Amino acid sequence: MAAIKKFYVTTPIYYATGAPHLGTLYSTVLADVAARWHKVCGDEVYFLTGTDEFGQKVAQAAHEAGKDPQTFVDSYIDAYKDLWKQYEIEYSQFMRTTNEFHVKAVQAWLRKLLEKGDVYKGAYEGWYCLPCETYITEKDFIPGTVNPACLSCERPTKWVSEPTYFFKLSAYQDKLLAFFQAHPDFIIPRERFAEVISFVKSGLQDISISRSTLTWGVPFPGDDAHVTYVWADALNNYITAIGYAQEDKKEQFAKWWPADMQVMGKDIVRFHAIYWPAFLIAAELPMPHHLLVHGWIKVGDHKMSKSRGNAINPHELLKNYGADAVRYYLLRQLAITQDGQFSVEDLEQKITSDLANDLGNLLNRMIILADKQGATTITVGVWQEEEQELHKKMVMMLEEVSKEMERGYFHIALAGVWKYVSAVNSYFHAREPWKLAKQDPARFMTVLSATAHSLYAIAYVLWPVMPHKMEELLHALGCTFELQGDKISQLKNQSWNKVFTVQKNDPLFQKPEPTNSLSPEAMPDCGPGPLDVAVGAAVSFEPQPTSADVSIEDVMKVELRAGTITACVRVSGSEKLLRMEVNFGDAGRRTIFSGIQKHYSPEQLIEKQAIFVFNLKPRKMMGEASCGMLLTAEDEQGRLAFIAPERPVPNGKVLK
Ligand code: MSP
Numbered sequence: 001m002a003a004i005k006k007f008y009v010t011t012p013i014y015y016a017t018g019a020p021h022l023g024t025l026y027s028t029v030l031a032d033v034a035a036r037w038h039k040v041c042g043d044e045v046y047f048l049t050g051t052d053e054f055g056q057k058v059a060q061a062a063h064e065a066g067k068d069p070q071t072f073v074d075s076y077i078d079a080y081k082d083l084w085k086q087y088e089i090e091y092s093q094f095m096r097t098t099n100e101f102h103v104k105a106v107q108a109w110l111r112k113l114l115e116k117g118d119v120y121k122g123a124y125e126g127w128y129c130l131p132c133e134t135y136i137t138e139k140d141f142i143p144g145t146v147n148p149a150c151l152s153c154e155r156p157t158k159w160v161s162e163p164t165y166f167f168k169l170s171a172y173q174d175k176l177l178a179f180f181q182a183h184p185d186f187i188i189p190r191e192r193f194a195e196v197i198s199f200v201k202s203g204l205q206d207i208s209i210s211r212s213t214l215t216w217g218v219p220f221p222g223d224d225a226h227v228t229y230v231w232a233d234a235l236n237n238y239i240t241a242i243g244y245a246q247e248d249k250k251e252q253f254a255k256w257w258p259a260d261m262q263v264m265g266k267d268i269v270r271f272h273a274i275y276w277p278a279f280l281i282a283a284e285l286p287m288p289h290h291l292l293v294h295g296w297i298k299v300g301d302h303k304m305s306k307s308r309g310n311a312i313n314p315h316e317l318l319k320n321y322g323a324d325a326v327r328y329y330l331l332r333q334l335a336i337t338q339d340g341q342f343s344v345e346d347l348e349q350k351i352t353s354d355l356a357n358d359l360g361n362l363l364n365r366m367i368i369l370a371d372k373q374g375a376t377t378i379t380v381g382v383w384q385e386e387e388q389e390l391h392k393k394m395v396m397m398l399e400e401v402s403k404e405m406e407r408g409y410f411h412i413a414l415a416g417v418w419k420y421v422s423a424v425n426s427y428f429h430a431r432e433p434w435k436l437a438k439q440d441p442a443r444f445m446t447v448l449s450a451t452a453h454s455l456y457a458i459a460y461v462l463w464p465v466m467p468h469k470m471e472e473l474l475h476a477l478g479c480t481f482e483l484q485g486d487k488i489s490q491l492k493n494q495s496w497n498k499v500f501t502v503q504k505n506d507p508l509f510q511k512p513e514p515t516n517s518l519s520p521e522a523m524p525d526c527g528p529g530p531l532d533v534a535v536g537a538a539v540s541f542e543p544q545p546t547s548a549d550v551s552i553e554d555v556m557k558v559e560l561r562a563g564t565i566t567a568c569v570r571v572s573g574s575e576k577l578l579r580m581e582v583n584f585g586d587a588g589r590r591t592i593f594s595g596i597q598k599h600y601s602p603e604q605l606i607e608k609q610a611i612f613v614f615n616l617k618p619r620k621m622m623g624e625a626s627c628g629m630l631l632t633a634e635d636e637q638g639r640l641a642f643i644a645p646e647r648p649v650p651n652g653k654v655l656k
Contacts, residue, residue, distance in 0.1 A: 007038035007045045008256045010238050012264045013052040013095060016073040017061040020083050021306055022342065023265065023297055025314050026334070029327050030294060030410070031263040032089045036464035037405045042486035046256050048241050050095025051080060055133050055230030059216035069216045073098065083314060087323045088467050095241045097218075097233060106233050107221045108245035109283055113167070114221070118282045121223075124164040124208040127157040131307075132267075133230050135208055152267050165210040165226060172278040173204045179277060185290060187273055188408050189337045192266060192293045196273045207275065235276045238262065239285065259288040261408065269293050292408040295339035304342065312342060321512060324466035325351045331410040331465055335637050348512045355509040358421050359458070362428065363476060366451045367502045373437045373444070378500040381446030386427065390450055391496060393423050394457050398492050401461050410465070415636050417461055424454040452477055453496040460487050469508060476505050559615040560631070560655035561587065562645055568602035571622050578602060582612065582628065585652030593626040599640040611643045611655065 011031045014024045028049055035047040052058075053073040062072035073096075081094060095102070113119040127136040129150040134140075136157050141148040147156040180186060180197055187193040210226040211217065217227025236244070242256045243249025264272055272291055280287055296303045299310040317326045329347045332354070334340035370376050381387060397420040404413035428451050436444035456477055463470040463481065471481045478501035566589070567581040576595040583589050592612065613629040620626075631643040 005038075005043045006256065007035070007043045007261070008242070008259045009035050009038075009045070009047050009261045010259055010263065011049040012268060013050045013097065013234055013237050014080065015055075015057060016051040016053045016076045016096075017058055018306060019076060019079040020314065021304075021311050022314050022317075023304055023311075025083070025087060026294065026297055026330055027263050027265060028084060028089055029087065029330055030292065030336075030408070031261075032087075032091075033327070033331060033410060033464045034261055034263070034292070034405075034408065035090065036467065039483055040460060040463060040487050041402075041489075042483075045092070046242065047091045048093050048095055048238065049084070049089070049091045050093070050237065050241070051077065051097070052230070052234045052237075053096055053098045054217040054227070054233055056211065056214050056216070057130055057133055057230075059214060060130070062216075070098065086318055087314070087327065090467075093241055095237050097237055101246060102233075102237060102240045103218050105240035105245040106218045106228060106236050109236055109279075110228065110232075111221050113282050116282065118168050118171070119165050119209065120168070122164060122166050122206075123162065124166075125161045126159070128160045129153065129155065129157045131155050134271075137205070139202070160213070162212050163225075164208040164212065164229075165220065165223075166206040167209045167232070167275075167279070167282075169204045169207050169275070169278055172281060173200055175281055176200050176204075176274065176277060179281075179287065183287070185407075186287070187269070187291050187293060189293070191337060192269060196269065199270065200274060204274070231271050231275060232279070235271065235279060238276075238288075244285075258286040261290050261292050262288050263292045263294070263408075266293050266295055290408070292336070294336050295334065297334065297342045298339050299342065303339075312344070317344075317347075321347065321351060322468075324469040325355060325509065328355065328414075328465055332414045333411075335411045336408055337637060351509060352511045354418060356507065356511045358418065358425065360508040362421065362425055362451070363455055363473060363508055366428065366448060366455070367476060367504055369434060369437070370448055370502050371504050375437075375445065375448065376502050378448045378452050378502060379445055380497055380499060381449035382442060383446070383450070383496070386431070387446060387450045387496075390423065390427050390454060393420060394454060395492050398457065398461065398488055402488055405464070411636055413461075414465070417458060420454070421458060424451060424458075427451070427454075449500070450496065452500040452502065453498060456498065456500075457491050460491060472505070473508060475503075476508070477502055558613060560611055561614040562609055562649050562651060562653045562655070563590075563612050563628075564607065564609045564651050565605045566607075568605045570597055570602060574622060577622065578605070579622075579624075580605065580630070583651050584612075584614070585650055587614070587652040590627045591624060592628045592630060593621040593624075594630040594632075596630070596632065596640055596642075599632075600642075605642075608642070609644055609648055609651070611645065614654075 009031050011027050014020065031047060031049065035045045038045050051073065058073060059069050062069040065072055067075070077096070084091065110119065124135070127148055128134070129136050129152070131153045132150055136148065136150055140151045142151055142154065145156070149156050177197070177200055180193070180200070184190065184193070187196060209229040209232040210220050211229055212226050214227055217230065218233045220226035220228055238259060239253070239257060243253035244257070246253070262272060269291070277287055298304060302308055302310060304311050314326070326347070329350055332350065333342070333346065370378060383391070397416055400416040401413045404410070404416065428447065431447045433444050433447040436447060455473065456479065459470040459473040459481075474481050561584055563582040563584045565580045566583050569579050571577040571579050571593070574597070576597050577593050578597050578600065580592050580594065581589060582592050611631045613631065616627075616629050618625040618627045632640045633643060634640055
């Protein structure tokens, strides 16, 4: 038997200056999903989260609230713990930096660095950003601001001048660069690595790691006039929590460190990718395996934050949509590689389309049909080519999903699961089991069995994202969710051999009532689609016409033609437009503008054949007529792909 692997995952520790918000929830859900994924894979998991309780920012907030800092931070702990519980965050330990054991372990770390000569006393003069608790150099200013504004949070900085202890970060520049080179997957996604490397290459200065104008912090060993700079204390929580510098926890520390995955937002990557590794090298400790760096949740052009007043309340979301749907949306909608928009309208649409229609209705229809035919015990099917094909697709899905979950590309993993959900829907409908029930009962049973096995696998891969709902799904199939060994490998390697006893339940996902702010354009009412059935409703399995359907005559009104792009240039004065000359064979040559400059360089398009709307009314663009439109589609990461024929066809060919 393979040895059980360990998986140690961490979230940032959150400033205990207020209740959690959607941004902090996002970091935490990402870590929880990674932790649960490893549990399904049979690994032993340790999941650390908690609060960052020292420092000037906390001291000042406490002062403004008229409370002593300890009472102030204590007052927020339940808000975190309660929300995490409601969002099904299954952490192993809730860390608080005011814990006595943390304070002592940080002091032990500092003593070691003082002894080695990595820490020395000097004086600091410069700008300080309080919201980010960071010393600011010219590189970090918003150009042109008078009292320089911080590039990260856009708020004014303050001049500070005080004696301080420095950490010799400059001595670690080469070691860090060598480590980065040897570990190209240290930072996920790789795109974020480039900025870190260039920052280190531009030269590292020693950093101040103590404050003498503040008392709310870890007392600096051997110097009562100083407390430890909050990042030097906070980053160490990842090791102190599991036993660093604690005699009685040596084994535990050796078992869990180094961390396998440390989750954080892009705003704090520099602390984690530069300071933290340097602190670890100085302490002669191994590096974490991966930093998973996510983008920001934005509303319009701005980071969602309480201070901006654009924050969406996670409690409201919970009340209206439930934890699982919000978890799903956070992971599916926000690509780990990018900033993303959070919109309640879009969340509702995804719940309706992905959860209620695609997944929930598949389960409902299968169970209703089984129940109607008195076949609630679904025996193992007699597999034909179609089921073998579906099984093969399931194995491929499990392989792809494993790869993406492992590296934290959850949005791609979920797209892979939904591709399979859609394949199962197609399989179920193409077989028309409602007809088979009378005509061929054995085949009917096989179709139900293949569908139930597919849903069983789907429930396990989606459990990390929607634990509660997937346990309900399994219950509807007559199964109990259990963590035993590597479930994903078992699903990949075992043949379909289960007997299911299905039971009618409430729909797995309720379609939300559209919010008042929802405009009709944002969510067109297409009426109930073929998969759109609730348990208990009169069931029709024939495809139903909907108000969104168009006639063939309507389709034929749009003339689509193939054409080859013979010339292409960027349009001066426009950041978006490319100007193309397109050869449509006997139908002539045309000038067509397209707003795809961000996605394609002219060189990438020249000599390419693509599909164009040919009879679009000419439109004036940049003083010239654009006669047609290039067809494109967007992928999961927001990149455009132009639509082209599978094989070259004669230019000007009309599409049918
Ligand atoms: N206390 C430090 C972290 C110390 S870790 C040793 C801190 N705390 S924080 O309360 O500001 O929360 C940090 C986490 O919340 C980061 O991962 C940050 O990116 C995340 N978010 C806060 N607002 C966010 C968005 N609008 N969008 C996504 N995540 C954001 O920094």
